[in-house]
Amino acid sequence: MRRSAPLIPFALVLALSAQEAPVPVSPLQRKAVVETLAKALKAEYVFPEVAGTVGQTLQAKAAQGGYEGAGTAKDFAEALSKDLREQGKDGHFRVRFDPSFKSDSEEEKPPTKEEIAEARTESARRAFGIAKVEQLPGNVGYLEVLGFGPTEFVGPAFTAALSILSGTEALILDLRRNDGGDPESVAYLVSHFFVEGDTRHLNSIYNRPRNRTRQYWTSPTVGVHYTGPVYVLTSGRTFSGGEECAYDFQTQKRATLVGETTGGGANPGHGVALGHGFVAFVPTGRAINPVTQTNWEHVGVKPDVAVPAAEALKTAHTAILKDLLAKEKDAGARKRLETVLARVEKGEAEPVRYGR
Numbered sequence: 001m002r003r004s005a006p007l008i009p010f011a012l013v014l015a016l017s018a019q020e021a022p023v024p025v026s027p028l029q030r031k032a033v034v035e036t037l038a039k040a041l042k043a044e045y046v047f048p049e050v051a052g053t054v055g056q057t058l059q060a061k062a063a064q065g066g067y068e069g070a071g072t073a074k075d076f077a078e079a080l081s082k083d084l085r086e087q088g089k090d091g092h093f094r095v096r097f098d099p100s101f102k103s104d105s106e107e108e109k110p111p112t113k114e115e116i117a118e119a120r121t122e123s124a125r126r127a128f129g130i131a132k133v134e135q136l137p138g139n140v141g142y143l144e145v146l147g148f149g150p151t152e153f154v155g156p157a158f159t160a161a162l163s164i165l166s167g168t169e170a171l172i173l174d175l176r177r178n179d180g181g182d183p184e185s186v187a188y189l190v191s192h193f194f195v196e197g198d199t200r201h202l203n204s205i206y207n208r209p210r211n212r213t214r215q216y217w218t219s220p221t222v223g224v225h226y227t228g229p230v231y232v233l234t235s236g237r238t239f240s241g242g243e244e245c246a247y248d249f250q251t252q253k254r255a256t257l258v259g260e261t262t263g264g265g266a267n268p269g270h271g272v273a274l275g276h277g278f279v280a281f282v283p284t285g286r287a288i289n290p291v292t293q294t295n296w297e298h299v300g301v302k303p304d305v306a307v308p309a310a311e312a313l314k315t316a317h318t319a320i321l322k323d324l325l326a327k328e329k330d331a332g333a334r335k336r337l338e339t340v341l342a343r344v345e346k347g348e349a350e351p352v353r354y355g356r
Contacts, residue, residue: 023073023097029276030076034062036274037080037095044284045088046208046267054087073097077278084280089298091265092240092283099277123149128157129181133164136172137340137350138321141165141228142313144174148181148241151188158189162224170229170320173249176259176309180240183216183268183287190248191218193255196225202248205268207285229323230255231316234301235309239263244287246301251291256319257303259312266295317344 038055045051061067061083070076077095084093111119123129131144143161148154165171187202194200203216232246232255243262249255267283274280287295307315321341328334343350 023277024071025073025076025276027068030067030070031062033076033274033276033278034058034067034080037272037280040272040274040280040282044209044269044272044282046206046269046283046286048208050088054084057087058083073277080278080280090267090283091263092267092269092281095274095278095280097277098279101271101273101277101279119150120153123153128154130157130161131177132174133161135165135168136317137344138317138324138337139167139169140317140320141168141171142174143171144177145189145242145245146177147179148183148185148189148245150182151185154185155188158185158192159223162192162226166224166226168228169324170231171226172231172233172313172316172320173245173255174233174313175238175242175246176233176235176312178238178242178245180242180244180265183241183244186241186245186248187216188219188222190245190252190254191222192224193226193230193249194218194252195227196220200252201290202252203244204288204290205285206288209284213288229320231320232257233309233312233316234259234262234303235312236260236263236300237309238301240265240268243296243301247289247296250301250304251289256305256316257301258305258316258319259303259307260309261300261302261306262296264296264298264300266297314344314347 038059041051041055042048058080067076067079070079074097077097080095081093084095085091126147126149129145129147129149131146132142134142136142143165183203183205190202197220198218199220200218201215202218204213205216206213230249232249234246234257238246239262243265246257246262250257266287268285268287269281269283272280272282286297289295305315305319318341321337321344325334325337325341328337340350
């Protein structure tokens with residue numbers, strides 16, 4: 001049924017007002033939330049020696065009235081997030097106010113059909129994490145990935161995108177706005193960049209609550225294998241699974257990284273209900289790269305070519321064109337590449353002609 005136009009913005013205003021209305025938090029509620037958070041850290045945080053210290057520090061601050069100025073749920077969540085990150089030195093720590101949150105248990109429970117359908121729809125709305133697939137001047141492929149959703153949803157989209165770009169001379173994978181996701185999907189994407197039959201151990205994740213380590217390998221079932229040169233773009237915003245993707249390419253010596261040092265978050269985890277509508281993301285695991293036997297926590301992934309993130313695409317594209325030009329023997333092809341290179345270096349777009 002079609003609704004009249006004035007009703008829609010009015011409904012949006014009501015929804016936004018409801019979301020932004022400050023929710024008061026009492027001293028007793030703050031105390032209870034901090035105590036629950038300290039217990040959750042002690043039971044699940046991947047580094048138990050850090051968990052105890054951080055929990056005690058937060059409880060001491062609460063007992064001394066350190067959170068009295070955080071009288072609303074939003075302010076209290078932000079204050080806890082800030083203290084967690086400062087004390088724990090872990091970028092994955094965060095607290096939010098979300099009364100609708102359903103406990104995110106470490107126990108493996110099969111999702112319902114409704115949950116699967118909802119997740120698939122949401123993944124599709126996000127274009128399966130793919131922001132752009134493009135053939136750049138000079139026959140250079142460009143793929144921007146914003147995140148890594150469940151493999152069963154995003155995997156076919158990754159393969160389709162790389163199928164489109166399979167005939168390019170080189171490929172640029174843009175992770176500058178990628179904030180992470182499923183490590184299995186990271187491995188699935190990276191799998192496309194090795195020849196068929198070349199199996200690689202890419203990453204392992206140790207999980208403290210389960211006391212077990214899971215390995216992530218390249219998948220033998222991907223339908224496209226891209227063998228050309230690869231450049232990966234990074235920024236300070238690149239985080240978590242986005243960092244792992246860049247780190248996998250770098251440690252396997254499969255790509256040249258261009259851009260900025262990444263955010264430095266290598267400890268995955270899950271949401272924990274703290275009561276009174278508050279939820280904490282508690283890192284329960286840590287990545288262990290099979291090549292370096294460490295990860296990028298705190299330090300980030302350092303690019304091979306360090307440039308500001310805004311200049312990374314131009315830098316990578318220019319490097320590829322220069323390499324293609326150095327290898328090209330045909331005079332006509334060289335002239336075309338020289339023209340493209342000159343435009344890219346000047347930051348000029350290739351002219352589009354619609355007439356015959």
